[in-house]
Amino acid sequence: MAVLVVADNDNAHLRDSTHKTVTAALAFGGDVDLLVMGAGAQAVADAAAKIEGVRKVLLADSADLGHGVAEAQAATVEGLMGGYDAVLIPATSGGKNYAPRIAAKLDVAPITDVIEVVSADTFVRPIYAGNALETVQSSDAKKVLTVRPTAFKAAGEGGSASVESASAGANGSGTTFVSEEMVKSDRPELAAAKIVVSGGRAMGSAEEFSKVIEPLADKLGAAVGASRAAVDAGYAPNDYQVGQTGKVVAPALYIAVGISGAIQHLAGMKDSKVIVAINKDADAPIFQVADYGIVGDYKTVVPELMAALG
Amino acid sequence: MKVLVPVKRVIDYNVKARVKADQTGVDLANVKMSMNPFCEIAVEEAVRLKEKGVATEVVIVSIGPQQAQETIRTALAMGGDRGILIQSDTDVEPLAVAKLLKAVVDEEKPDLVVMGKQAIDGDNAAVGQMLSALLGWPQATFASKVEVAGGKATVTREVDGGLQVLDVPTPAIVTADLRLNEPRYASLPNIMKAKKKEIAMKAVADYGVDTAPRLKVLKVTEPPKRSAGIKVENAAELVTKLKTEAGVL
Numbered sequence: 001m002a003v004l005v006v007a008d009n010d011n012a013h014l015r016d017s018t019h020k021t022v023t024a025a026l027a028f029g030g031d032v033d034l035l036v037m038g039a040g041a042q043a044v045a046d047a048a049a050k051i052e053g054v055r056k057v058l059l060a061d062s063a064d065l066g067h068g069v070a071e072a073q074a075a076t077v078e079g080l081m082g083g084y085d086a087v088l089i090p091a092t093s094g095g096k097n098y099a100p101r102i103a104a105k106l107d108v109a110p111i112t113d114v115i116e117v118v119s120a121d122t123f124v125r126p127i128y129a130g131n132a133l134e135t136v137q138s139s140d141a142k143k144v145l146t147v148r149p150t151a152f153k154a155a156g157e158g159g160s161a162s163v164e165s166a167s168a169g170a171n172g173s174g175t176t177f178v179s180e181e182m183v184k185s186d187r188p189e190l191a192a193a194k195i196v197v198s199g200g201r202a203m204g205s206a207e208e209f210s211k212v213i214e215p216l217a218d219k220l221g222a223a224v225g226a227s228r229a230a231v232d233a234g235y236a237p238n239d240y241q242v243g244q245t246g247k248v249v250a251p252a253l254y255i256a257v258g259i260s261g262a263i264q265h266l267a268g269m270k271d272s273k274v275i276v277a278i279n280k281d282a283d284a285p286i287f288q289v290a291d292y293g294i295v296g297d298y299k300t301v302v303p304e305l306m307a308a309l310g
Numbered sequence: 311m312k313v314l315v316p317v318k319r320v321i322d323y324n325v326k327a328r329v330k331a332d333q334t335g336v337d338l339a340n341v342k343m344s345m346n347p348f349c350e351i352a353v354e355e356a357v358r359l360k361e362k363g364v365a366t367e368v369v370i371v372s373i374g375p376q377q378a379q380e381t382i383r384t385a386l387a388m389g390g391d392r393g394i395l396i397q398s399d400t401d402v403e404p405l406a407v408a409k410l411l412k413a414v415v416d417e418e419k420p421d422l423v424v425m426g427k428q429a430i431d432g433d434n435a436a437v438g439q440m441l442s443a444l445l446g447w448p449q450a451t452f453a454s455k456v457e458v459a460g461g462k463a464t465v466t467r468e469v470d471g472g473l474q475v476l477d478v479p480t481p482a483i484v485t486a487d488l489r490l491n492e493p494r495y496a497s498l499p500n501i502m503k504a505k506k507k508e509i510a511m512k513a514v515a516d517y518g519v520d521t522a523p524r525l526k527v528l529k530v531t532e533p534p535k536r537s538a539g540i541k542v543e544n545a546a547e548l549v550t551k552l553k554t555e556a557g558v559l
Contacts, residue, residue: 067474068469068474069476070439070449070451071448071449074443092470093452093468093469093470094469094470096435096451097439097449097451097452098439099436099439100404100434100435100436100437100438100439100440100443101439101440101442101443101449102443103405103436103440104405104408104439104440104441104443104444105443107405108405108524109403109404109405109523109524109525110404110405110434110436110440111525112433112434112435112436113433122528125433126433126533127327127336127431127432127433127530128321128327128336128430128431128433129327129430129433130533131326131327131328131329131336131532131533132327132329132336132530132531132532132533133530133531133532133533134527134529134530135527135528135529135530135531136525136526136527136528137525137526137528138524138525138526139524139525139526140524173446173447173448173449173478174448174478174479175448175449175450175476175477175478175479176476176477176478177474177475177476178464178475178476178477179474179475180469180472180473180474180475181472181473181474182471182472183471183472191470195558220559228488231489232488232489237472238454238468238489239468239469239470239471239472244430244433245427245428245487245488247470252558253552253556253558253559263323263324263326264323270533270536273556273558274552274556274558275536275539276548276552282541287539287541289536289539290539291536291539291540291556292539292540292541292542292548292551292552292556293539293540293541293542294541294542294543294544294545294548295541301544301545304544304545304546305545305548305549307545308545308546308548308549309549309559
């Protein structure tokens, strides 16, 4: 049995979600190869070759693959699936975009957001915003999975796999990349951060959000998150959103400031190791999942917290 | 142009899903059902395209039980022109849904399919991409802005780290993200008018699509419960606890 893992990268850097997906792939008990898709992504392939447990790295390098166009990405993976029993793709917005295309082309049911590999054909995945866990057994000959990175430990470094080139699939659909606008941030990446500080609707304005949440995050070396309410109200950019429809995080410490704790928000953070809630409403649902809660106005609690952190 | 909008009847997003004691699934008996929130956004976008004079007809399609008619009626009350219900009393997996929708697209020949990015029950976020792959049409998923003109759609997409803009030639598949628009409420007169709009009743068998499940659900369980936490009095106490008790600082 051989399984393929598709690396999450931005043409220059390999992302941590790749290491976590490799761990999920190793649970299949077969050989694990890694596919790097990108444009000018040799450095990513070299970094990928160091992941422990990887047999070989395939590098598909083409201009078509540089901007995450799903048609070209799916065609690339599909072209390789003759040699693999399963493909595992990190459940990032990029992975979610092309993985189902591969499944449809192979005529198999995709298994999305897998949080546990029970065996080579049986998997656990959350449904209903994480309010239930479904164990499914696939009858398809080939499996197409997206893997929730936060549910797996990162595979270690220290491997020395060989790097081979693989042919890139054609776009073929007429989709063209126009532009992109990335949020610039020096803080750790939200999905991979050890500590996350999130703000909610209680902030009241974008200015208040950056005045309260960002200094606290910077003091802790944390990433900044936000509830859907805060994003919808324009207090924070949309890629800060933690929840069913945003990012799923599982940091060591999650600090929720002025967040009530709606179902859709909890789906994105309830697997955090330690949850702290600061909210003036003692009945807010967030307190049902928080390990430590302070009932009080964030306007007084957060400055005190900053002072206590020294 | 003709726009096709697939919609799904799901558990209302405010309801907390409860797992059945025998672990066979989630208990949906006597639970409030509604249109999937992302489907509402898709319907709204299609209706706005019609209001702008871009779309000429908005066709709503749903696959589900008899009661999914209500979901179609809601979409018709929002501004859809007519509906198609493909009746199925069993759950249809995303792959089969995509195949059924392909059959509908082959029949209806829309210029654009606008649908939600994911349903809040299965949380798969897969049908739009699969439909696109089966049709060989371009896809633009997780859309937060759509402009249709001159045989193409310019779509702003929500991606990790920011936004991406793609041009896709029509016909194409667009899946709606939360921030694409704010869906309207159907007015009472429009709800009354929607009752007169046509809904074509179909069966899965009419399309010759194999809907046999590929995934066997072995069990559905509750996620592990978090143990009850404590309330602390002040920030200083919190920092001490985080340092000594929890060891996360």
